[in-house]
Amino acid sequence: MGNEAIGLGAIRAGVRVALGYPGTPSSEVLETIAGERGGGVYVEWSVNEKSALEVGAGAAMAGKRVLVTMKQVGLNVASDPLMSLNYLGVKGGMVVMAADDPGPISSQTEQDTRHFGQYAKLAVFDPSSPEEAYLMIADAFECSEAIGRPVLFRPTTRVCHSYASVEPLDALAPPEPAGFGREGGRWVIFPRLARANHVEIERGLLDLADRFSSYPGNVMRGAGRRGIASGGVSWLYVLEACGETGDECRMLKISTVPFPARLGAEFLQGLDEVLVIEELDPVIERELILLAGQRGISVKIMGKLSGHMPYAGENTPDGVRAAIENFLRPRCAGAIPSKGEAPPSAAAPALPVRPPVLCAGCPHRGAFFAVKEAARGRKAIFSGDIGCYTLGNALPLDMLDTCLCMGAGITMAQGLSLAEPDALNFAFIGDSTFFHTGIPGIINAVFNGHDIIVAVLDNSTTAMTGGQTHPGVGRTLMGRPAPKMSIYDVLSSIGVNDLRRVSAFDLAASKAAVTRAIEARGVRAVIFEGPCAALSKKEGRSGCMVDEHLCFGCSACVKKLGCPALSFSGKFARIDRDSCTGCGLCKSLCSTRAIIGGDER
Amino acid sequence: MTDCLIAGVGGQGTVLASRLISSAALARGLDVRGAETIGMAQRGGSVLSHVRMGRDIKSPLISPGRADVVLAFELCEAARASGYLKRDGLMVACDRVIQPASGYDPDAMRALLEASVPRLLILKSGAIGAACGIRALNTAIIGAACARGAFPFSIGDMEKIIDERFDADGSRMNRAALRLGETLAAAGEDREGRGERHGDD
Known part of the structure; x- marks a missing residue:
């Protein structure tokens, strides 16, 4: 699983302190580290993301490599210390993993941590697959140590909860933690220090934007007068639709904030049209538009802002394929059959929805x-x-x-x-x-x-x-x-x-x-x-059963509780033995005492 | 390339089933890529596990109309996932019914499934539960699909994975279920079970 790859990658990179607060799709990273850790790695479920980040900040100021994990909305909770910590900096590499959730599948928002990185003036690493995440987390630690500031690592659900074959590599040897030094007030934030460090931060971002143009996670390939720019898991959908080589178009994959300007400009040169395929916010799209404007490159850039790609929800392989077909061959759109077969044409009748429910025995x-x-x-x-x-x-x-x-x-x-x-x-x-x-x-x-x-x-x-x-x-x-x-x-x-x-x-x-x-x-x-x-589970209790001689079919238990173990046969209430935990809640509702069992063993 | 989609209700064990299938494919030296439904839907919602086995796989997700095989651990979820199946793809489902709050008619659902899926094998979950325990239902479904040649590995390969994954009791139960699935596939009342070949084969 992607999250396991990230956890193992962090161990490989020499993480010493790993903290977080659980949140889908991020939780398994810390659990992986806890399960695998050798001597000397400290792991902690903190009470919240802000606490996790601050504990991590202390350890990183004293030179330890620190990973802090959370979901994207957890980053909102941790944003206060993170914004300021960037101004103070760190000594040990500090990677803040905030997992985004396009869809959203298990979240309140579709916020984009890349955007947060731009706002907070932090570098962001955005892996497209578990195997890339495994390598990239080490790059993130190294980058953080090199610039002396925390960096963000932003996988999405389809990276966190997808899996792939990953070759384990030899452990890296990070520098030994130097320990804490006062360094003449370096760790005490004051307006004057903040102003001076703001200049340093901006200078550092310009430098990173240049260095990221040769970062292996940022890739350009293919030729032609049309270009496709992408990042994250959408890049895999692009590869699946276009093939590896890009014989029909030029392809750009971006996995960093700041945007690698030199590589981006090289990509745009000579193109007539670009389609940007990304999830959540149009981050790559805006950067390309900005770059075209700054450098006076005449090119039409299409994506979310132009209405060519959907603003909300996650991308799918089919959706990306259709968008690319339409982009490369707009005049015959619809006439070209997509690769593979169409889904069964018979209009499927509406099926009953199955929303998540409280478990039986909850x-x-x-x-x-x-x-x-x-x-x-x-x-x-x-x-x-x-x-x-x-x-x-x-x-x-x-x-x-x-x-x-x-x-x-x-x-x-x-x-x-x-x-x-x-x-x-x-x-x-x-x-x-x-x-x-x-x-x-x-x-x-x-x-x-x-x-x-x-x-x-x-x-x-x-x-x-x-x-x-x-x-x-x-x-x-x-x-x-x-x-x-x-x-x-x-x-x-x-x-x-x-x-x-x-x-x-x-x-x-x-x-x-x-x-x-x-x-x-x-x-x-x-x-x-x-x-x-x-x-x-079922520890110590027998499941409940319905005595059909006593049940007169009022179905009050079924209608009032919504327990997934309860259903109604038309005549009697029924209890699914495999899911009933014997909690006995339904017994207290039954006016004829027809529900039996649920006794302690 | 073999694309396998597993459909069920959160809590039924689709994640474990996908891990078993992935492990067997990996042991055969194939690349595996896939995706799980983890999070809120695991609390009794509809869940899908995508398992893609072969070479040069990019996307972790299987697109509708492209799955070679669909395994379904619940009748209504079988119908919901049927759109993922290729026209000549195989679905191994079971007659287990877990009623959602809005309810459905199992007979109508079965009829719908039979009308829309040409290569369909529906196992009797009651019989499997009685023989091996309901927790082994998923393994029986894997065994039946395996026996129908749906996977790039054999039942023997899967037995090895089961031995690695479970303790002695779990291994015994799941091995029995695997073989029961194989038997049920051979005796299946569908066209393939009766020795007829599907027109498109």
């Missing part, structure tokens, strides 16, 4: 249902957050009214309570998100006397990204035992006095706890506890 289902029942008949607004529990928005639970970004549910509920004072303002937050950015929002609520009910959904893991540790788990990524931080104690010490803790699978107790919270005022919290079903 403790969040019980928590959502308890809140729904307790708040029934009351005006209520349900603010959600980022994690598996975002899936609480799906029918039949239908329990999310807002979801913005990590930690925002708690704070947005406060704003909503100002606008809707007669509503119950609930905020759902998971345990990992609570530690990530949830706590300051609760402090804000207590400090300013807001009227909200916080529902903490504590499943003892970072579930959506595959079960990573966090401060409430009691174990670090190094495998060391850690103090198990109690969310109850944290809330209590902040001053949340109306505070209850219940089992998410105990519907009666959960409803009672929410009802009491509804009756109170101020900041109230209910912590719903229950282990993640994906991690605990």
